[in-house]
Amino acid sequence: MPGSDGLIEAAQQFMASGRIEEADMLLDDVLSAMPGHVNALCLRASSLLARGQKDRAFSLLSELATQCPDRADIVGNLGMVHHMEGRGEEARYCYERAVALRPEEGAYRVSLATVLISIGEVAEAREQIVHLLDIGRETDNRELVAEARSLTARIALMGNALFEAEQALRDALELRPGHPMDLSLRSDVLARLQHKEEALALAEQVYRKAPADHDSVVLLARRLLDLNRFAEAERHLRRTVATAPNHVEANYLLATLLVLKGEGARALAGFAGHVRQAPNDAGLLMRMATLVRLSGDLEKALSFAELALKQEADNGAARLLRDDILLALGRIGEVWPEKPEEERSGAVPAITVPLALPSGDVLLLCRFASRLAPPGQRIVCHAEPDLLPLLVGISSLLPTDEPAQAGAVPITDLPDLLGVGEDPAAAPYLAVEEGRFVRWADAVAHLPRPLIGIVWDEVPPGLTLDGLVKMLSESLAGAGTVVSLVFDQGRSQLSAYPAIVDAGMNFTDSRDLAAAVAQLDLVVGSDGLAMHVAGALGREAVIAAPSLQPWVWAQRDGRSVWYPTIQVVRQPAPGSWDTVLATLASVVREKALGTQEP
Structure with a gap:
């Protein structure tokens, strides 16, 4: 039978390949003969962590760290458990100790930089990244250099430097092509940059490498949801939830999808079960707040966000969520209170x-x-x-x-x-270029009034062109002219409605959009730049706002807080547009009756 060193080496190989039970059998052999064998105990702690037994692993590592204070691997593993349990400062101290013991070992610096980023110590994390780059280049270790670039990307994301993050991840992937974490992070960056198809392609690449990995499946589902490919996303999420019932993100995304499909009550009831199991978990409370808000109940969503802040008063994400909901409710002064002149920002x-x-x-x-x-x-x-x-x-x-x-x-x-205060209304503040104004005035002069500008969402559960056209045809009854203000790929849907004037085909940029909107009698439809242009120009409009109520469409008595000339009609629940369209129809009929042909 091999000696203890040989058994431990074999156990390490089994651990590295995920064969935990076989590794444990070898460790049992060593520890039965030498119960205090430090290397075997250290590996046993790793086995416990792999099995999810963090408490037992922590207890064992604590004893080992006390016995062997100069073992970097032991104190490093102890730091790992602290980090897994959300004890950032304790993890930091452990990794700092490991780096001090083994300054040439890049892995400990990677872990330390990761923890420093998680607790917001960005400057110190950058110092570790510089050391990592030096070690990686001196030893020609491409993996360490790639880790340094990946960590740089995470820091860039904290400051919303998306292009910098994207370039850093490109660099990392050149050094270690196909790395799942870098691909996942780059997919998230591209999604935030609205490159949704490319983001999906990267998520599919991660999924193909590990189709049984729950996180890769959830990443793919998230990207499919971004593109409103609900059926595919639901299939992946249901499979994950069936095999990992407590996977928080999978359950959250599935609940989100169900809310968007109009099954809000079932979705909220299901996710509430997870919240009841961990009522003090700020992350779960924030997700619940987001789901409730999506379903249309802003006041209840606010209560969940405030509960999250009670659990973690310094949680910046929870504070942003609460403030966003307050703004959506029109409670502007609670987020941006009015300031005396002497307290306002200077130059x-x-x-x-x-x-x-x-x-x-x-x-x-x-x-x-x-x-x-x-x-x-x-x-x-x-x-x-x-x-x-x-x-x-x-x-x-x-x-x-x-x-x-x-x-x-x-x-x-x-x-x-x-300091905005409770009355942020302002006079029109967007100017139209004179030459373009004249050209667009001439272009529409021959069209029957009222001129009704429209914008829409390309796919459900948004407000689609089909729904708008049906409402307009019934309301206008042959009077007036419908003008499309869409100028992206959504224009292709106009081929089914040749009577609609396609203004967007003549837009060179947003200056033409502003000039066109300035000629209209009314703008109706969904959220987008055209609605903001109408408000900033002081033109009359009616927006069909989604149930989650974006803060930019906060309302009081049915009027936009920010744009007094815009009427806000919020859907009662995702996918439910009937009452919204009925209100839009009433406004359009009134405009048609009140507008006379010149």
């Missing part, structure tokens, strides 16, 4: 627009720029090139696509810096 050197911020949100937030710019001057606004045509219509801004200068303030911070 701001420049504004920057975060990547992936929806263009409609950008336009709404531009309303605050006029309060920053000195009289007769404009404030520099750094933005992506695609946004520049939109921003040139804001008289207080000087838009540029040059990299943001030091000290530039994110446009999302302006409401808090300035």
Whole structure:
């Protein structure tokens, strides 16, 4: 029979290949002869962790760390258990000790940097990443260099630097092609950048490598949901929930899908069971808040978000969720309280627009720029090139696509810096380029009025073109003209409705959209840039808002908090548009009756 060292080496090989039971059998042989064998006990702790027995593993590692304070592997494994249990600071101390004992061992620095990122110590994490790069290059260890680039991507994501994160992940994947974690993270980045098809392709790649892995299945389902491919997503999620009933993310996504399908009561009841099993889990409470909000009950959603904050008062994500719901309810002053003049932000050197911020949100937030710019001057606004045509219509801004200068303030911070209070209404603040205004006025002069602009969602459960057309044909009864303001791939749906004027085919950029909207008598339809343009121009519109009530469409007495000329009609539940369309029809009929042909 081999000696203890040989048995332990064989057990290590079994552990590495996932053959836990066989490894345990060999460890039993060693420990029956030498109960205090440190290496065998250390490996036994790893076996316990692999089996999910974290408490037993922690107890064993605690004893070993006390006996052998200079063993980096033991204190490192102890740090792993701390991290798994959410004890970030304790994990940090353990990994710092492991790095001090074995400074040349890159794996401990990877773990330390990961923990530092999780507890928000970004500067210290960057220091570890620099050391990792040095060690990786000196030893020609491509894996360590790839880990350093992957960690860099995670830090970039914390600051919403999506392009930087995407490039870092590209670098990591060049060094270790097909790495599941990097592929998954890059899929998330691309989804946030609205490259949904490419994000799905990466998720499919991860899934093909490990079709039985629950996390890879959930990633794929999430990407399918992004594209409203509900049937495929549901099939994957039901399989996961059947084989892993307590998988939180799978249950949450399945509940989300069911809510969107109109089965909200069943979905909420099912997920509530998970919350009852762990009522103090802030993450579960936040997910429950999101589901309840999606179903249309904002007040109840707020109560769950506040419960999450009670459990973890310093949870930034929970605070953002609560504030977003408060804004959606129109309780603006509770999130951005009005400030006395002397407490408001002083001079701001420049504004920057975060990547992936929806263009409609950008336009709404531009309303605050006029309060920053000195009289007769404009404030520099750094933005992506695609946004520049939109921003040139804001008289207080000087838009540029040059990299943001030091000290530039994110446009999302302006409401808090300035203090909005409970009455954020403002006069129209978007200007239309004169030449384009004249050209579009001439283009529509011959069309029968009222001119009704429309925007829609491409697929259910959103408000589809078919539903809008049916409502308009009944309401207008042959009067007026319907004008499409859609200018992306959704335009292809207009082929079934040749009577609709396709204005979008003549848009070169958002300046044409603004000029076209300025000619209309009414805009109706779903959320999107066109609605924000109508509000910023002070034009009349009616938006069909989804049940979750985005904060940008907060309302009071049926009117937008931010755009007084826009009527907000919220659906009672996902997929339910009948009452919304009935209200839209009433407004359109009134407009048709009140508009006379010239």
